[in-house]
Amino acid sequence: MLPKDIWRLSLIAALAVVIGAVGGFPGTALAVAGAIYIAWTHRNLRRLLSWVRDPKNHEPPEHEGIFEELTLEIDYLRERHKKRKKKLQNYLKQFQQATRALPDATVVLDEDGAVQWANDAAGRYLGIRWPDDVNQRITNLVRLPALRDFVLERDETKTIEITSPTDPNRHLSVLLAPYSRNQWLFVARDVTQLHRANQIRSDFVANVSHELRTPITVFRGYLETMERQTEVCPPTWRTPLVHMAEHAERMQLLVEELLLLSRLEQEPEVKDPQPVAVGEMLAEIQKQARRLSGGREHIFTLEAEAALRILGAEQEIYSAFSNLVFNAVHYTPTKGVIKIRWFKDAAGAHFEVQDNGIGIAEEHLDRITERFYRVDVSRARAYGGTGLGLSIVKHVLARHGATLAIKSRLGEGSTFRCDFPPEAIVSPEVVRLSRIS
Numbered sequence: 017m018l019p020k021d022i023w024r025l026s027l028i029a030a031l032a033v034v035i036g037a038v039g040g041f042p043g044t045a046l047a048v049a050g051a052i053y054i055a056w057t058h059r060n061l062r063r064l065l066s067w068v069r070d071p072k073n074h075e076p077p078e079h080e081g082i083f084e085e086l087t088l089e090i091d092y093l094r095e096r097h098k099k100r101k102k103k104l105q106n107y108l109k110q111f112q113q114a115t116r117a118l119p120d121a122t123v124v125l126d127e128d129g130a131v132q133w134a135n136d137a138a139g140r141y142l143g144i145r146w147p148d149d150v151n152q153r154i155t156n157l158v159r160l161p162a163l164r165d166f167v168l169e170r171d172e173t174k175t176i177e178i179t180s181p182t183d184p185n186r187h188l189s190v191l192l193a194p195y196s197r198n199q200w201l202f203v204a205r206d207v208t209q210l211h212r213a214n215q216i217r218s219d220f221v222a223n224v225s226h227e228l229r230t231p232i233t234v235f236r237g238y239l240e241t242m243e244r245q246t247e248v249c250p251p252t253w254r255t256p257l258v259h260m261a262e263h264a265e266r267m268q269l270l271v272e273e274l275l276l277l278s279r280l281e282q283e284p285e286v287k288d289p290q291p292v293a294v295g296e297m298l299a300e301i302q303k304q305a306r307r308l309s310g311g312r313e314h315i316f317t318l319e320a321e322a323a324l325r326i327l328g329a330e331q332e333i334y335s336a337f338s339n340l341v342f343n344a345v346h347y348t349p350t351k352g353v354i355k356i357r358w359f360k361d362a363a364g365a366h367f368e369v370q371d372n373g374i375g376i377a378e379e380h381l382d383r384i385t386e387r388f389y390r391v392d393v394s395r396a397r398a399y400g401g402t403g404l405g406l407s408i409v410k411h412v413l414a415r416h417g418a419t420l421a422i423k424s425r426l427g428e429g430s431t432f433r434c435d436f437p438p439e440a441i442v443s444p445e446v447v448r449l450s451r452i453s
């Protein structure tokens with residue numbers, strides 16, 4: 017209470033007592049005065065409340081004393097709040113204008129994947145209109161199986177590439193980023209130029225490889241004929257001829273592998289997958305690996321679930337698995353142990369090659385599947401390696417929905433494991449039949 021109010025109240029009380037004393041009823045007069053004062057206070061409070069409750073009423077009610085102070089204080093706070101609100105609204109408007117103008121399609125999704133907000137580019141690239149499509153699930157608006165899996169998975173470390181549903185010539189790279197609580201920012205960037213550049217590179221490599229194929233076959237043919245004609249071929253030519261034949265063979269292998277890689281790149285999925293009897297295939301690969309090992313006396317073990325079959329392209333799987341086994345032979349010294357396994361568990365089917373060879377230093381592991389990436393170029397060349405083997409393995413696996421896991425320690429050996437998803441498995445029964453060594 018302000019001093020003014022105390023004075024006023026004291027004055028009313030004194031007046032009531034004096035008037036009451038004159039009339040002979042001071043107590044009653046004081047009670048009546050008190051009741052009038054309470055009623056007046058209540059009226060003031062009601063006026064104040066209805067003013068506070070009405071945001072459109074800018075004119076504060078006229079009061080005196082503490083009510084006047086209270087009204088002024090509330091009025092001041094209301095004005096300040098209004099100004100801050102306006103400022104925030106301006107910020108929000110500017111932010112929305114900026115994000116609306118962003119060249120990347122940006123969509124805010126709630127925890128169910130329903131659209132909450134979208135910018136103009138989302139309309140152009142994905143056909144999502146804001147506010148028309150608010151609360152519609154993005155997977156219903158953009159019907160692509162790859163996108164549905166991606167949105168369900170919500171892995172912020174992943175990106176996928178899709179073709180724009182509004183323009184088949186536009187390629188988009190999509191990512192999902194967590195945003196505030198239970199909200200996700202769906203961003204689709206136009207990567208058409210990059211896609212085109214990759215396509216040009218890939219076409220160029222495929223065309224050059226194709227063009228080189230015939231001349232190399234011709235060279236090899238003549239070289240073989242010349243090598244055979246020992247009676248007309250001067251002895252000094254023999255060593256150069258053998259070298260030329262070796263290099264021509266290497267070039268041919270390189271060209272074939274480059275062509276295989278571009279073919280794998282062109283088609284992201286196996287066209288007509290068939291059941292592949294991996295167990296039998298591994299027995300054959302092991303036989304070839306023994307031959308490749310020659311006098312180096314490697315010890316092989318093969319443990320395979322004979323009945324475990326997967327859906328895929330047999331030749332490609334053969335190429336991938338044999339690449340890994342032959343690498344183990346190339347990079348494992350004499351009498352080293354090479355263990356091959358084919359098994360399944362709840363996560364799917366797995367092919368594993370473990371060796372106790374030279375191993376790979378940690379810093380190379382991330383790049384080892386890149387084309388032409390070799391830890392030791394001269395060592396790889398010495399056995400005729402092209403540097404494309406692991407790249408082919410990676411592409412083959414990707415086409416089968418599988419992934420490659422590599423564990424290695426320098427000087428201790430390496431383990432290469434191909435993990436196929438459960439959907440790739442054909443045979444449901446687990447028959448652990450063969451244990452060949």
Ligand code: ADP
Pocket residue numbers: 339343344347348371373374375376384385389390391392396397400401402403404405406407430
């Ligand atoms: P390359 O034809 O050179 O063998 P790859 O793509 O098959 O090409 O392998 C790339 C590189 O990975 C090899 O040059 C080698 O350095 C390394 N590498 C692959 N497999 C093994 C292994 N089992 N042990 C050690 N290093 C390996």
